[in-house]
Amino acid sequence: MAPQLLSYVRRHVPSDERTVNRLFVSAFIRSNSLVVVRSQFLSGYIINDGDEDFGLLQDVSERIKAEYGEKIILETLVKLFEFVISPADRVVTGAIYTPVRIRETILKRCIGDKSVDELGRLRISDIACGCGGFLMDAAHFIHFKTGKSYAEIFQENIFGIDVQEYSIERTKILLSLLALKDGEDADFCFNLLCSDTLDFSSDNWDETYNGFDVIVGNPPYVCSRNLPEDTRSKMKGYEVCGSGHPDLYIPFFQIAIEMLNATGRLGYITMNTFLRSINGRSLRKYFRRKNCELTVLDFRGYQVFESRNTYTCLFYYDKAGQDAVIHYAVDEQGSLANGVCFTSVSYNVLDDDKGWALNDLDITFAIESTGVKIKDYCPSRHGIATLSNDTYIFQPTREDDRYYYLEKNGTQFPIEKEICRRVFNPNRLTVDGKIEASYELIIYPYLVVSGTVSVIPPEIMWQDYPCTLRYLESRRDVLLLRDKGDTSSYPQWYAFGRTQSLVLPRYKLFFPKFSNKPIRCFIVDDPDLMLYNGLAFVNSDIRRLEILKRVIESKLFWRYVAANAKPYASGYYSLSGVDIKHFGIPVFSLTEENELLSLSNKNEIEHWLINKYGLAEF
Numbered sequence: 157m158a159p160q161l162l163s164y165v166r167r168h169v170p171s172d173e174r175t176v177n178r179l180f181v182s183a184f185i186r187s188n189s190l191v192v193v194r195s196q197f198l199s200g201y202i203i204n205d206g207d208e209d210f211g212l213l214q215d216v217s218e219r220i221k222a223e224y225g226e227k228i229i230l231e232t233l234v235k236l237f238e239f240v241i242s243p244a245d246r247v248v249t250g251a252i253y254t255p256v257r258i259r260e261t262i263l264k265r266c267i268g269d270k271s272v273d274e275l276g277r278l279r280i281s282d283i284a285c286g287c288g289g290f291l292m293d294a295a296h297f298i299h300f301k302t303g304k305s306y307a308e309i310f311q312e313n314i315f316g317i318d319v320q321e322y323s324i325e326r327t328k329i330l331l332s333l334l335a336l337k338d339g340e341d342a343d344f345c346f347n348l349l350c351s352d353t354l355d356f357s358s359d360n361w362d363e364t365y366n367g368f369d370v371i372v373g374n375p376p377y378v379c380s381r382n383l384p385e386d387t388r389s390k391m392k393g394y395e396v397c398g399s400g401h402p403d404l405y406i407p408f409f410q411i412a413i414e415m416l417n418a419t420g421r422l423g424y425i426t427m428n429t430f431l432r433s434i435n436g437r438s439l440r441k442y443f444r445r446k447n448c449e450l451t452v453l454d455f456r457g458y459q460v461f462e463s464r465n466t467y468t469c470l471f472y473y474d475k476a477g478q479d480a481v482i483h484y485a486v487d488e489q490g491s492l493a494n495g496v497c498f499t500s501v502s503y504n505v506l507d508d509d510k511g512w513a514l515n516d517l518d519i520t521f522a523i524e525s526t527g528v529k530i531k532d533y534c535p536s537r538h539g540i541a542t543l544s545n546d547t548y549i550f551q552p553t554r555e556d557d558r559y560y561y562l563e564k565n566g567t568q569f570p571i572e573k574e575i576c577r578r579v580f581n582p583n584r585l586t587v588d589g590k591i592e593a594s595y596e597l598i599i600y601p602y603l604v605v606s607g608t609v610s611v612i613p614p615e616i617m618w619q620d621y622p623c624t625l626r627y628l629e630s631r632r633d634v635l636l637l638r639d640k641g642d643t644s645s646y647p648q649w650y651a652f653g654r655t656q657s658l659v660l661p662r663y664k665l666f667f668p669k670f671s672n673k674p675i676r677c678f679i680v681d682d683p684d685l686m687l688y689n690g691l692a693f694v695n696s697d698i699r700r701l702e703i704l705k706r707v708i709e710s711k712l713f714w715r716y717v718a719a720n721a722k723p724y725a726s727g728y729y730s731l732s733g734v735d736i737k738h739f740g741i742p743v744f745s746l747t748e749e750n751e752l753l754s755l756s757n758k759n760e761i762e763h764w765l766i767n768k769y770g771l772a773e774f
């Protein structure tokens with residue numbers, strides 16, 4: 157939505173749902189020159205000349221038209237209904253409405269091949285229907301293909317559930333307006349339930365209910381920590397929620413599959429993380445146990461939704477499917493083009509515990525089954541966590557023999573040199589140039605004796621580092637806000653927020669957390685150098701790190717990352733531990749180690765490694 161319209165609605169439109177609905181319905185009806193005579197339901201939403209909100213309606217209508225064109229279409233209402241949901245509600249209900257081109261793609265796949273007869277009898281449902289975008293499109297398609305009246309379609313073909321009363325009300329509005337636009341001005345009987353789908357029981361529908369022919373939709377994405385306790389406890393009753401901390405979309409697969417009749421079809425746009433995540437493990441096992449023939453069009457890093465960063469895929473399941481395979485393809489441009497080439501992968505070659513490595517399957521499979529996992533080849537460390545980097549980490553404005561000078565809010569603070577260490581953020585590694593140029597300083601209020609770390613006591617701080625203590629005192633308020641103000645377990649108020657990585661081994665191989673191109677890493681021989689933000693492999697044997705560096709900088713490693721790591725916008729991939737933990741490092745003989753280490757030409761190294769992994773040149 158355009159920023160002007162957005163801020164206007166925020167400032168001028170009351171947030172109560174009835175007023176919002178009246179404004180949008182009236183704006184739609186006026187802009188389409190429609191007349192409501194018979195529908196009592198819609199009449200209740202019409203603002204007439206002389207009504208209290210008429211001035212506001214004129215203003216809102218003009219602004220919507222300025223943004224979306226003279227004639228307000230139903231799709232605009234879907235956008236407006238999504239926009240007016242409060243951010244707080246959105247967090248707990250996962251309300252994010254599906255764009256029309258995705259809805260059409262899913263519906264085409266699920267009902268596009270049905271005969272007129274089949275369509276006339278079809279029972280199609282969205283079990284988390286929002287304002288009813290999918291149901292509106294399905295109803296329109298059935299009406300157009302069969303000539304059935306909307307009154308019949310809403311009663312016989314269309315079913316929806318949503319936990320929010322306002323969603324059900326807006327679905328009724330959208331469907332009623334669809335009918336009105338096509339000439340049916342009436343009050344309808346709907347099969348729309350305001351109910352928690354997790355509690356669903358078939359008794360909620362009429363006695364003729366015997367499973368749906370089609371379920372479509374976009375189940376709510378709500379991460380476990382944002383779910384109320386009673387929802388989490390209901391989710392425990394679902395087989396697919398048995399691993400990790402499941403997101404709310406996970407049980408919607410099982411519920412939908414169990415609501416389908418024997419030849420039913422399911423089409424979702426849904427998060428793609430269940431393919432590899434721990435909280436998707438039980439779901440993967442469930443699909444295997446049921447021999448589900450699935451089709452997944454994975455958008456990887458492509459962002460389908462304007463209003464939220466989410467990693468999604470299209471997911472199809474045909475209950476009549478006979479083959480225990482997953483048809484998988486990637487569509488990183490979100491082009492939804494016909495003729496995407498799907499690879500059919502048998503469950504036999506997939507590992508439910510580890511996660512399904514469906515992308516670039518052959519190479520991923522070869523790499524993951526080679527040697528030992530990277531994490532077993534060499535331990536890695538995250539950086540320190542001060543929880544107030546802005547306080548501790550700095551670039552000195554100048555220095556003299558005794559002090560570095562730190563500038564904060566216009567004041568220069570001298571900081572005793574002996575309490576400082578150099579610190580490095582490996583995310584800057586992608587910037588070309590010398591690694592030393594990226595070093596910063598960190599105030600390190602710790603003593604290290606024979607590898608054991610303890611925070612410097614206040615009396616020593618006062619005696620040896622009075623200037624630093626004075627500076628930290630000036631930041632005391634900020635430091636006490638860490639951990640939501642509960643710093644009672646900190647050994648001193650000026651200690652770092654966490655104790656991780658306060659000491660690191662001498663040799664470190666730094667690499668970034670994110671990259672959009674093959675990685676460049678650095679090995680540093682410096683026991684005092686600290687790390688923040690990124691990751692480092694550490695080892696007392698520098699040869700291991702040198703071998704690892706050659707592997708990590710190879711095309712092969714990058715290809716693995718691009719196929720399997722979590723994608724971000726602009727072609728970036730995450731390089732965090734979970735994204736690369738299954739990468740295999742071959743077992744090298746001493747001769748092989750020497751051979752690999754003796755190579756300096758990049759192409760020779762690539763060639764040597766591809767050979768060692770038993771792969772064909774790419």
Ligand SMILES: C[S@@+](CC[C@H](N)C(=O)[O-])C[C@H]1O[C@@H](n2cnc3c(N)ncnc32)[C@H](O)[C@@H]1O
Pocket residue numbers: 248249250251252253254282283284285286287288289290317318319320323351352353354373374375376377
């Ligand atoms: C991602 S939106 C999808 C809306 C619509 N299907 C679409 O694709 O445009 C998810 C919807 O699920 C609803 N929802 C969340 N938790 C639910 C639950 N436990 N039972 C039923 N609906 C739920 C939300 O209110 C929201 O409308």
